Amino acid sequence: MKKLFLFTILLISFTTFGQKPEWIPFNWEGAEVSEKYFDKLAITIPVTIDNLPHKFNMQFDLGATTTVIYGNSIAAYLDKYNELKNKIDTTLTFKIQGQKNFKFKNVIFKLGAVSIGNINIGHFKGFGDSIPKDSIDTKSEKHIGTIAPDIFQDKILIIDYPNKRICITKELPKQFSKANFQPYIIKDGRIKIPLNINNKKENLLFDTGSSLFALITTEERANKISTNRIVDSLKISSWGEFYMVYGSKVNSKIKFGKKRLKPATVFYDKLNKFDKFYDEEKIWGITGNAYFLNNIVIIDYKNKRFGVK
Secondary structure, eight states: OHHHHHHHHHHHHIIIIIOOOOEEEOEEEEEEETTEEEEEEEEEEEEEETTOSSOEEEEEOTTOSSOEEEHHHHHHHHHHOHHHHTTEEEEEEEEETTEEEEEEEEEEEEETTEEEEEEEEEEETTOSOOOOGGGTTSSSOEEEEEEOGGGTTTSEEEEETTTTEEEEESSOOGGGTTSEEEEOEEETTEEEEEEEETTEEEEEEEOTTOTTOSEEEOHHHHHHHEEEEEEEEEEEEETTEEEEEEEEEEOSOEEETTEEOOOOEEEEOTTOTTHHHHHHHTOSEEEOGGGGTTSEEEEETTTTEEEEO
16 A cells, blocks of 8 residues: 555656656748848747648747738648638637738647647738749748747746757746746736846846847937947848848846846837837837847746746
């Protein structure tokens, strides 16, 4: 009886603390921006949609709000697979860029080999690159959408930057329990993490879709923490709209908890393009992957805390 009781305890212990995370690989996508090549421009994750026998990927973007499939990119597949086309449900709606769109209902969705279950996914009509019908059966991986934080709510998301992989789990694996955790604020599924900037706590949107920038904010705020001398300029796009941003070297202390972050460049635009967004969201600015490329990041959506290991 004692042996059976001990075995039961060990089994429970293994299930809770010894369970190996199911890792999902991701890829860095590189491209030229303003005639400069960046090898870590965006993160893409291989996905499976409704068990279709095709290779797809989607951008991993925690600055978005709704996971979407691009209408232009999926169009040729909808012509071939009526079952998927018939899942577009006009009673399920969402807004993106001020426009109302519909959703696919009960789509079987996998990230890598890991099943996310049957979920509703946005159909972003008129967006994305069209895929010709004579190309849909080729072996190359096709880019068809964006993965947003809506599918990670009430779970724990682990981003292992050095090993290019993510994990979704219900309980935090023991090996990550001693990470440097700080509480965050959440709105519409997007998280705002606290950074200490010039000895003052500031909230910044954490956006994995903002791979180029450690910091991006208003021109006024950028000038307060930098040399004020422009050392970089880039023409970038946000959901297909292009604009210029300018960068200056940070000369102020930036910390996450007790961890001092490495020297960086702070970017801003001269059109005050996102000033209203920063004010409405009550954030200092946006931070992305660049600060954490040598770390493992834990986003605990269950307990509203952000960890760095």
